[in-house]
Amino acid sequence: MARRKTPTVEYTINGVTRERKKRTETFGTLEMLKSGKWRVKYYLNGHRYATPAFDDKMEAERCRAALEAERRAGTLKPPAAIKATNFKEYAHTWVEQHRTSKGKPLAPRTKAENLRMLSNGLSFFNPYSLTDIDAPLVRKWHAQRCKNAGATTAGNEARVLKAILQTAVNDDVLEKNPVPGELTRSKTGKEHHAPTTGELKRILDHLEGQWRVAVLIAAFGGLRAGELSALERRDIEVRNGRVVIRVTKQAQWLDGEWIVKPPKSVDGVRFVTLPEWITPDVETHLRRNVGQFPNCRVFVPRRGAKYVSTATLGRVLHKAMADAGIDAPIHWHDLRHFFGTNLAKSGVGIKELQAALGHGTPAASLSYLEQEHGLTAELANRLPRLDDSSSLIVFPRKATA
Template identity: 35%
Template sequence: MGGNSKGSRRRFGAVRKLPSGRYQARYVGPDNVERTAPETFPTKTDAEIWLGRKEVEIRSQEWTDPDAGKVPFRDYAASWMTERTLRPKTAQLYEGLLRLHINPVLGDRFLSEITARHVRQWHTKLLGEDGPGASTVAKAYRLLRGILNTAVEDELIKKNPCRIKNAGVERPEERPVLTVAEVFRLAAAVPPRFRALVLLATFGSLRWGELAALRRCHLDLGARTVRIEASVAEMKTGELVTGRPKSDAGARVVTLPEIIIGDLTWHLQRFSEPAPDGLVFVGEKGAQLRRSNFTRVWAKAVTEAGIPKIHIHDLRHTGNTLAAMTGASLKELMARMGHSSTKAAMVYLHAGKDRDRVIADALGEIVKAGLKNESKGDRGDDPLADQPTVG
């Protein structure tokens, strides 16, 4: 019948019995290089099954060179970083994640050696008591997955071993939302030169970096608009780097409420740089704003205002929440916030649920009033008036 005799060559590859009694499989790849299976097999059938899979990979053009992945992860990750145009802050984040959380465990392993088990063990250890925190772990996992996805595209490995469901999803803690009264108490507690900054960050939904980069020419107080087209990032070295906003959607025009225009006008007259392209917000000594310096001013003002301990970024969070409470649509929120995806904007639509509760409560009051009036009037026309009471 057509079976192979012991020791004979197969149509694809060859199997031979070793002195140990186990079987070895060999084949010639598409690059005409003969390769041996990385393991031996207990039976000849097992070896032939392995060869059959390799033949299918070659015929379906899914075969990858098993030696191509013999590149240390840290070397490939370094090349991956240089091949991308990253924002300075993002490059700094990635460098830190690799140096502190990924390379110490996986950096010396070849790409082809990193298995799903290795990734699980690494991930579990990071989530331990001595780990950096869930948010940082999620960022590190996403970076590792992204680098290995590129390794798959480069045909250095066949599959990405990062397969932990939702491991890259960040679940940030619920941030506090100030009341309007608390916002104005805080604006009164900061030094006068920063009052307009607090109001603009809140009611214009601006990020810190966008405030630090804002120039006079970006404000049109007659039209009540602010144009965001730049952002400042403060590096660990202390260098201030000005560039485009976080995304294309970050470049936007935001319309401001009338109530803060007077504060902005007063601020421009007293504190902003005088040139048409002068910075709107500067420090007490006239230098460009630094978040590291402003933090001390901020902490003191929060205490004096008697409000919960919040971050500067929470002003934007408050403004976004208030905007959602106006009934703004998802698309309108995305445009105002400067987001290109719906994910971030969806967070603020929970404010719509609060509005729905207000509507429901108001509806309940109408019903109560209606029933009260009915009980005082003539029930002759009520079709249920003559029905017996249950209970």
């Protein structure tokens, strides 16, 4: 029986005609994903499609061969199951199911903030499928968002968008994340800083009553605004002439109601000891303005509100700054930065700084050390001068035979 002749094609190189084996056309290509899985990509009627991911390359090859057989038979149709996922549906599912690096669900406030972003700036992507979102589209949205809402808002929303689409990459829905990294670092350039000792003294001179005590506790105890609002009489006691505050909870305004929850991290539950010279101010405030029951709130809001909001604290601070003639970008949270930076100046270690601030990781506390340029200058001054031979350290050399 005669063997079937292999089809060949002719080609010419430098005037010499040769023959080569005709390449067999295959339908679709195999693609290895970052997860190690495989999928089949193919074109049909001018549109590109991709199959779900397979754990094994041979499974993907069998799927490709089956698709090729259907195409040759004329029965291959665009699969409805490969329709691109809508961004709006995927993003809202992401908010509900996303877990932090520690495996915990998103905090209520973080979840509400993400949903707010999806309803505002990120609603631009609602009509699009995930596969239709590319870098040029993201850059176009970011430019418009910077113009309408500011660079900081655009950067915050870009970070959430990048996190959502990164999950889509991990789910093998997208090949790569289309959000450029530089867009997530957008800032307005309006930096705020911790007040100086002189500025803080002038602010305190224009405050009295509970607001003066609130500023003292925030600046010399490092309490967050929510932790300050949730303080009760039983959380404060005087030991050996010093005020000791037990921080166990914080109050937050969320979705039109106040919620009381544990501090931002597990390490946020802590004891804070204030300087001795603050004790008279705190004792006077407790005696005059706070009820005698253990659950009486230390700081009472006006107009019948349940807790003192961060906005109220900010207005109190800015009014005192205006009365003192201070025109500086200082916000209420910067009082906590005053506490952290001054601890860093005093030379405390990273572990002590982390415990005092109630940070969950040393990295958060390390920023106070990195931002404190005075420490860097002090350490630099300890290095020897090259023009002063007396400051050089001479190491003896080993004797050679």
